[in-house]
Amino acid sequence: MTDNKEQDTEIHPLKSEEGVSPASPAKKGVCLGGSRLFHLSSWRTVAFFASLFLCLTIVFAFSFIIPCPVRPVSQRTWINTYRDSSTYTFLAVTDANNDKVMDVIFAFRGSNGSLNASCSNKGFSPCSFLVAVTGTNGSVLWKRSLSHELLWVQCGIENLGGLEAAGCLVFNSQHLTAIDSRSGVTLWENNNTLELKQLAVKVPDLDGDDVGDVALIGSAENKTKVVIVSGKTGQQIGTDADPGLSDVSGHVIHVTSSGSYYILFKKDSAVYGYALKNIVAMAIKMPGSNTSNIKLQQDPKWEEMTNSTSGSVSVYNSGSVQHLLKMGIQGKTPENLLLVTGHWVELIDGQSLSSLWRVNITKVISEPVFGNFNNDGVPDVVVEDEIGNGTKKVVILNGSSGAVLWEVEMMSSSTSPKPSTVNTADNRSAFLFWGEVRGKTNTTVSLNQQDFLYLLHPSYPKILLELNNSTENIAAFKAVLFEKSRHACYVLLTGPTEQSETGSVSLSKRELKEDVTLSRVVRLSQEEGFSDKEVRDSFLMLQYSSSA
Incomplete structure (x- = not known):
């Protein structure tokens, strides 16, 4: 019997001497653990399907319920016609309504009924209108009537009025107005007695308000004057500066390789450059004025070419100047200067002022x-x-x-x-x-x-x-x-x-x-x-x- 029992033990090693498996209690524990695992697995299944449902809901919401931005549909061709009117030669292109499509700003003269706007209450007829139309289909974005004959408009001036978008300057009858190109509303106004026949130039921030300012070049009593106004408020900074010139017919702002700003004045037969630092010093010359926060400098190379008497740099003096343009080259500072005279077109280096080439024309x-x-x-x-x-x-x-x-x-x-x-x-x-x-x-x-x-x-x-x-x-x-x-x-x-x-x-x-x-x-x-x-x-x- 003993041998049979031992043999049986060898054949069934997990059985006890009483013929009951020693693992029987353990099997009970395994069943209890399996039950707990079953409940845990059920919760995991519920969590998985809940997460999947949530993800599908979000995808569905973003795909169908929340619409994607609609890209404006631009008409290939559109035309607007205004009867019994006349126009100006001004035309500007900018994104006025922030839809990533360029819009058009222009001006024309029309009757009081034009564009359902009137300026008869301002005592002026015919009206001059400044209008912005959308580039997609030509519909009117905004319009404003002007009480006097428009002399010039200049758009694309960054941060005008302290806004992020570019603005426009409108000048008519000694009245300068800054407007928001997005809405046409007035940002600021400046009444000036100068005869401003030329567009303004954007200059660095001179009054410490973190907004670039504007230089106006005009004439008074046959003398050229420079008036600097705040780009944020339109208030004049200092007094009128007199660079000692007359009969100026054009100007550009020029930045040299050292980062120095110069205003280049075009006369009939020459071009002269004046350091913006010196012009600001003329304007802000009142006793006790604080100019330490104005970070302007003069170019060392240009100062070597400056006339000690007039304070000007002779940029060009070889013939009658009809056009003065800046020609930028990507990655190169400063920009070169293109001059058109009565007999040739000439390009000069923007730093050394030496001639790069000249072509004869009729x-x-x-x-x-x-x-x-x-x-x-x-x-x-x-x-x-x-x-x-x-x-x-x-x-x-x-x-x-x-x-x-x-x-x-x-x-x-x-x-x-x-x-x-x-x-x-x-x-x-x-x-x-x-x-x-x-x-x-x-x-x-x-x-x-x-x-x-x-x-x-x-x-x-x-x-x-x-x-x-x-x-x-x-x-x-x-x-x-x-x-x-x-x-x-x-x-x-x-x-x-x-x-x-x-x-x-x-x-x-x-x-x-x-x-x-x-x-x-x-x-x-x-x-x-x-x-x-x-x-x-x-x-x-x-x-x-x-x-x-």
């Missing part, structure tokens, strides 16, 4: 514009040169050397606006200009009635696209990217510009690709072997860029 008939023709990182210069007999030559000059990159002769009109450019994604530009390319037939009469708009891209230097034509007087024209890196259009403002004349004033926006589809291909040479359809298709595939 007579420049419009202000030059900049674009990129050869993709070398240096802006090229578009010049319209009158060559006689109602003909002009449109020339694109190499910004690096002044060499002619491209040119074409065409019939000219006195009402043609200056050219415009828009950047393309290949680091070049599309060039737009008005005139009429002479064909095989005699077209010497037609330009008295029509202006033609042409599009050029460096990919096809021997081909132009004739996009549009106009029989109206063109007051202003501008090529614009209405949305970042897309929606390339041009804005056209037509109508009489004289106060004594009235007629139909039209403001229109047209998408370039829309006009390309309907364009006429003009071949400057028969060497190009592309069909008209291939040319249009290539222009339709152009991608545009917001960066230079």
